[in-house]
Amino acid sequence: MTLKNGPSITYLTHRLAQAPPAVLEKPSIVSREHGIVSTAAVVSDLLAELGGPMLEAGETKFFQDRHDASKENLLLMIQTACHLCHDRWLRDMSRLEGGKDLVARLKTFLIVGLEELADHARASYLTEDPEGREELSRLVLSALGLVPEGESEVQARDRLTALDSVERARLIESTREAQRRAREIREALARKAAEEAASKMTRE
Secondary structure, three states, X not given: OOOEEOOOHHHHHHHHHOOOHHHHOOEOEOOEOOOOEOHHHHHXXXXXXXXXXXXXXXXXXXXXXXXOHHHHHHHHHHHHHHHHXXXXXXXXXXXXXXXXXXXXXXXXXXXXOOHHHHHHOOOOHHHHXXXXXXXXXXXXXXXXXXXXXXXXXXXXXXXXXXXXXXXXXXXXXXXXXXXXXXXXXXXXXXXXXXXXXXXXXXXX
């Protein structure tokens, strides 16, 4: 299936770079009083704006269950993605044929699409860092089945792969683990050599 063209990466990253401070206001969290934003409400408002159904009770509970300090970063990322999508380009596309599918894809992405990234990067990375802005822009377009304006599917896929923070973290961890194993082997060989040398001296 040929993917439809979305907006340019330049347009999307500029929108993220210009995101108002309210985007990263702390979400309402049960155990803390300073929370301001209800992430579930932000998501529901976006879906309604795009002509789709608002979150169902079970889906709202999904966000409420994450309203604790350990998931604050994830909720902030979701709010950032909502800001990126709360724009004319997606409203226009949602009114075209297949718009309902687009909204359904977006809801799925907002619920499950940022879990891993939130484990490896801060939410501020998505607005303050050029690569972070590009990564979120490409993640959203990919989730919606769109390619950036001026790019082929292959170009879009390759660039997203190059920016993949989750995969990069896995590679770093894999490299560290390999280095740790190599160090342990070297140390074991050194101990064995020392023991053999000591044994030889004793025999002599």
